[in-house]
Amino acid sequence: MSAQHIVRSFDKELDYLAKKIAEMGKHARHMVERSISAIVQDDSFLADRVIAEDIVLDEAERDIDEKAILIIALRQPMAVDLREIVGTIRMSADLERIGDMGKNIAKRVAAMTEIRQSASFYKNLEAFASLALRQLDEVLDAYAKQSLERIDAVREHDDEIDAMYTSLFRELLSYMVEYPSNITVCTHLLFCAKNIERIGDHATNIAETVHYILTGYYPLSERPKDDQTYEVGLDKKRIFQKNV
Amino acid sequence: MSAQHIVRSFDKELDYLAKKIAEMGKHARHMVERSISAIVQDDSFLADRVIAEDIVLDEAERDIDEKAILIIALRQPMAVDLREIVGTIRMSADLERIGDMGKNIAKRVAAMTEIRQSASFYKNLEAFASLALRQLDEVLDAYAKQSLERIDAVREHDDEIDAMYTSLFRELLSYMVEYPSNITVCTHLLFCAKNIERIGDHATNIAETVHYILTGYYPLSERPKDDQTYEVGLDKKRIFQKNV
Numbered sequence: 001m002s003a004q005h006i007v008r009s010f011d012k013e014l015d016y017l018a019k020k021i022a023e024m025g026k027h028a029r030h031m032v033e034r035s036i037s038a039i040v041q042d043d044s045f046l047a048d049r050v051i052a053e054d055i056v057l058d059e060a061e062r063d064i065d066e067k068a069i070l071i072i073a074l075r076q077p078m079a080v081d082l083r084e085i086v087g088t089i090r091m092s093a094d095l096e097r098i099g100d101m102g103k104n105i106a107k108r109v110a111a112m113t114e115i116r117q118s119a120s121f122y123k124n125l126e127a128f129a130s131l132a133l134r135q136l137d138e139v140l141d142a143y144a145k146q147s148l149e150r151i152d153a154v155r156e157h158d159d160e161i162d163a164m165y166t167s168l169f170r171e172l173l174s175y176m177v178e179y180p181s182n183i184t185v186c187t188h189l190l191f192c193a194k195n196i197e198r199i200g201d202h203a204t205n206i207a208e209t210v211h212y213i214l215t216g217y218y219p220l221s222e223r224p225k226d227d228q229t230y231e232v233g234l235d236k237k238r239i240f241q242k243n244v
Numbered sequence: 245m246s247a248q249h250i251v252r253s254f255d256k257e258l259d260y261l262a263k264k265i266a267e268m269g270k271h272a273r274h275m276v277e278r279s280i281s282a283i284v285q286d287d288s289f290l291a292d293r294v295i296a297e298d299i300v301l302d303e304a305e306r307d308i309d310e311k312a313i314l315i316i317a318l319r320q321p322m323a324v325d326l327r328e329i330v331g332t333i334r335m336s337a338d339l340e341r342i343g344d345m346g347k348n349i350a351k352r353v354a355a356m357t358e359i360r361q362s363a364s365f366y367k368n369l370e371a372f373a374s375l376a377l378r379q380l381d382e383v384l385d386a387y388a389k390q391s392l393e394r395i396d397a398v399r400e401h402d403d404e405i406d407a408m409y410t411s412l413f414r415e416l417l418s419y420m421v422e423y424p425s426n427i428t429v430c431t432h433l434l435f436c437a438k439n440i441e442r443i444g445d446h447a448t449n450i451a452e453t454v455h456y457i458l459t460g461y462y463p464l465s466e467r468p469k470d471d472q473t474y475e476v477g478l479d480k481k482r483i484f485q486k487n488v
Contacts (some may be wrong), residue, residue, distance in 0.1 A: 062462075
C-alpha cells in the first residue's frame with residue numbers, strides 16, 4: 001500500500017482490509033488477556049463474556065474473506081497488491097484462531113474453580129501469555145508499519161516461547177506426580193499452556209505472511225516452532241532434574 | 245464444476261485443484277493412520293517417517309493457494325466457480341492441519357516408549373482415530389460427488405466424536421489419579437486424543453466449506469463441535485461415576 005493507485009476506491013478497499021486486520025488483532029488480544037484474568041481471578045462471569053465474544057472474530061474473518069475475494073475478482077490486482085490481499089485472508093484465519101485459543105482457555109475456568117492452585121502456577125501462566133501476546137503485538141505493529149526488519153526480530157522470540165512452555169509443562173507434570181489429587185486441574189492448565197503456545201505459533205504464521213507480502217517469498221529458514229515437550233520423557237528423576 | 249465452460253483450459257484448472265485436494269486428503273489420512281500405528285506398535289522408525297512426510301502437505305497447500313489466486317486474478321470467475329476456488333483454499337488449509345495433527349501424534353512416540361500402557365488404551369485411541377478418519381473420508385467423498393445430502397449426514401457424526409473424546413479423556417484422567425507413575429505417558433496420550441478430536445473439527449470445517457460451495461452459504465445451525473471435557477471437573481468421585 002506504499003504507492004497510491006490511480007483508482008482511489010481501490011486504495012480505500014485495501015485500507016479497509018488492513019484496518020479490519022488491525023481490529024481483529026486487538027479483539028483477539030483482548031479475548032486472550034481476559035481469558036487468563038478469568039482463570040487467575042476465578043471469574044466465571046468474565047469467562048462467559050470472553051466465550052460469547054468469539055463470534056465477532058468469526059464474522060470479521062468471513063467479512064475479510066468475502067471482501068478480499070471480491071476485490072481480486074473485480075480489480076485483478078498484481079504483485080504486491082495481490083499479495084497484500086491474499087495475505088489478509090491468511091492473517092484473518094490466524095487471528096480468528098488466536099481468538100479461539102482465548103475462548104478455549106475461558107471455557108476451562110468452570111472446571112478449575114473447585115480447587116485453587118498455588119499462586120505461582122497462575123503467575124507463570126500469566127507471564128507465558130504476556131510473552132505470546134507481546135509476540136502478537138510486535139507482528140501486528142510490523143504489519144502496520146510494513147517493516148521487514150521488525151518481522152525478522154519477531155521470529156527470534158520463538159525460542160523464548162518454546163523454552164517457557166517446556167518449563168511450564170515440566171512444572172505442571174512434576175506437580176501432578178507429587179500431588180495426584182490435583183491431576184484434573186493441572187491437566188486443564190496444561191491445555192491452557194498448550195493454547196498459549198499455539199498463539200505464539202499463529203503470531204509466527206502472521207510474521208511469515210507479512211514477510212511474504214513485503215518480499216514475495218516466505219522466509220527460507222525453518223523456524224524452530226516445535227513443541228519441545230515431546231521430549232519430556234517418562235523418567236520422574238529426569239523431569240525433576242531438568243525442572244530445577 | 246457440473247457444467248462445462250466455454251474455455252476448456254478453465255475446466256482443466258478447476259479439475260487440477262479438485263484433484264490436488266483429493267491427494268492432500270489421502271496423504272493427510274495416511275499420516276494420521278500411521279502415526280497411530282507408530283504409537284500402538286511403539287515404532288519410532290515409522291513415527292520419524294510420518295514426521296518427515298509433513299512437508300508434502302505444506303507444499304501442496306502453497307501450490308493450491310498460488311494456483312487458486314492466479315485463476316481468480318486471470319479468469320475472474322463468478323458464482324459457483326468462485327466459491328469452488330475459494331473453497332479449495334480453505335480446504336487445503338484444513339487438510340494441511342490434519343497432517344500436522346498426525347505429525348504431532350508421531351512426535352509423541354519417542355516420549356512414550358519407556359512405559360507401555362495396557363492394550364485397552366491403545367485400542368480406544370485407535371478406535372477414536374478411526375472414527376475421526378471415517379468422518380474425513382465421508383466429507384472428501386461428499387466433495388468429490390458434490391453431494392449436499394452426504395454433507396448433512398457427515399455433520400451428524402460430530403456428536404459421536406465428542407462423546408468418544410470425553411470418555412477417553414475421563415478414562416485417562418482416572419487412570420492418572422490411580423497410577424501417578426503413569427502421569428507423563430497419559431498426558432501425552434491426552435494430547436494425542438485432543439489432536440484426534442481436532443481432526444474431527446477440521447473434517448467439520450471442510451463439510452461446511454463444501455456446503456458453502458454447493459449452496460452459496462454456510463450451514464446455519466451452530467454445530468455442537470465443542471470439546472465437552474471442559475466440563476470434566478475436579479471431583480474425583482464425579483470422574484469415576486461418569487466414567488462407568
